[in-house]
Amino acid sequence: MSAPTTDRRADAAAQPIRKQRERVFSGIKPTGTPTLGNYIGAIRHWAAEQDIYDNIFCVVDLHAITVSIEPRELRQNTRELAALLVACGIDPARSALFIQSHMPEHAELAWILDCVTPTGWLNRMTQFKAKAGEDREAASAGLYTYPVLMAADILIYQTDAVPVGEDQKQHVELTRDIASSFNHRFGETFVEPRPIIRAVGARIMALDDPTKKMSKSEAEGSYISLLDPPAAIRKKIARATTDSERTIVFDENRPGIFNLLTIYQALGGGETPEQIEAEFAGKGYKEFKAALAQRVVATLEPIQRRYAELTADPATLDALLAEGAARVRPLAQRTVHTVKERVGLL
Ligand code: AMP
Ligand code: TRP
Numbered sequence: 001m002s003a004p005t006t007d008r009r010a011d012a013a014a015q016p017i018r019k020q021r022e023r024v025f026s027g028i029k030p031t032g033t034p035t036l037g038n039y040i041g042a043i044r045h046w047a048a049e050q051d052i053y054d055n056i057f058c059v060v061d062l063h064a065i066t067v068s069i070e071p072r073e074l075r076q077n078t079r080e081l082a083a084l085l086v087a088c089g090i091d092p093a094r095s096a097l098f099i100q101s102h103m104p105e106h107a108e109l110a111w112i113l114d115c116v117t118p119t120g121w122l123n124r125m126t127q128f129k130a131k132a133g134e135d136r137e138a139a140s141a142g143l144y145t146y147p148v149l150m151a152a153d154i155l156i157y158q159t160d161a162v163p164v165g166e167d168q169k170q171h172v173e174l175t176r177d178i179a180s181s182f183n184h185r186f187g188e189t190f191v192e193p194r195p196i197i198r199a200v201g202a203r204i205m206a207l208d209d210p211t212k213k214m215s216k217s218e219a220e221g222s223y224i225s226l227l228d229p230p231a232a233i234r235k236k237i238a239r240a241t242t243d244s245e246r247t248i249v250f251d252e253n254r255p256g257i258f259n260l261l262t263i264y265q266a267l268g269g270g271e272t273p274e275q276i277e278a279e280f281a282g283k284g285y286k287e288f289k290a291a292l293a294q295r296v297v298a299t300l301e302p303i304q305r306r307y308a309e310l311t312a313d314p315a316t317l318d319a320l321l322a323e324g325a326a327r328v329r330p331l332a333q334r335t336v337h338t339v340k341e342r343v344g345l346l
Pocket of ligand 1 (some may be wrong): 027028029030037038040041042140164165166168175192201202203204205208213214215
């Protein structure tokens, strides 16, 4: 027989964990070297706001295998990404950084959430439609339930807020719906998290086609990787699609130049669009692109230097990742224990 709801609610250990600060959780897939889009839309904010929040960041390798990926490549990408996050300023002293598969509780919670998530909700996910492509029947079941694993990542830590790029908004909203429906059915268990999506740079577009999102799974010339050498950065920006007009202004109807200006603004010191337009008034695309390339190179140069140092010492990186997992493990175990009690598995 199941216990009455009031008893379940009275279980103090099952209440959401109290925190001094709001907790943020975010994840990134080890599917290739992160792009400038990842940096501008997500990583730079994670790094900049570490003193505001209680921070948990995760390299989501279980999400990476929802599409086909070479084992050797996955292994290498995972460590490269962890090192790059530290190089971008994720400070292990202020943030827990770990590899998703090192915490089996995520997958355990995901299964339980799979069983309370209507397929109708998953059928609405636009990322699945985009990633599955033409042959939807051939897409893996993991790709289909991907958002539920993401919900488990977030809910397992009683996360308050999820800083992500625009493309992840729908997944965070689904996470809220899953949390809310679980709470309604089984008693208060999860915090309902909110997405944090920035006004500037939440959707950086491809350099060769500004109607598409910049993505590491697209053609080489379409994105700037965080490990691109200066010459490659200059070349890609010089070739970036613009238009046949002359003025350098923030006009959303001119997606190419708008995207480049957005990158310029995001990597700057807080100038307004008006200030940037004034800076380039009367100047040509060539001059603007050279200034942009310079700004991107200047941003990535110190990151690449730290990355080289970190990868020269793999033992330190491993220790840091193990420590990150150890720090969050008690939180994850506590949530999973509560959830199992709530649904009758314990
Ligand atoms: P992913 O590489 O898909 O795991 O994405 C990691 C984070 O980067 C997520 O928060 C994404 O929303 C964000 N992101 C990915 N691509 C872009 C982009 N082109 N512009 C802005 N943010 C992005
Ligand atoms: N789905 C996210 C992406 O493609 C990655 C991710 C997995 C994530 N789990 C997460 C992001 C939890 C935020 C919170 O970018």
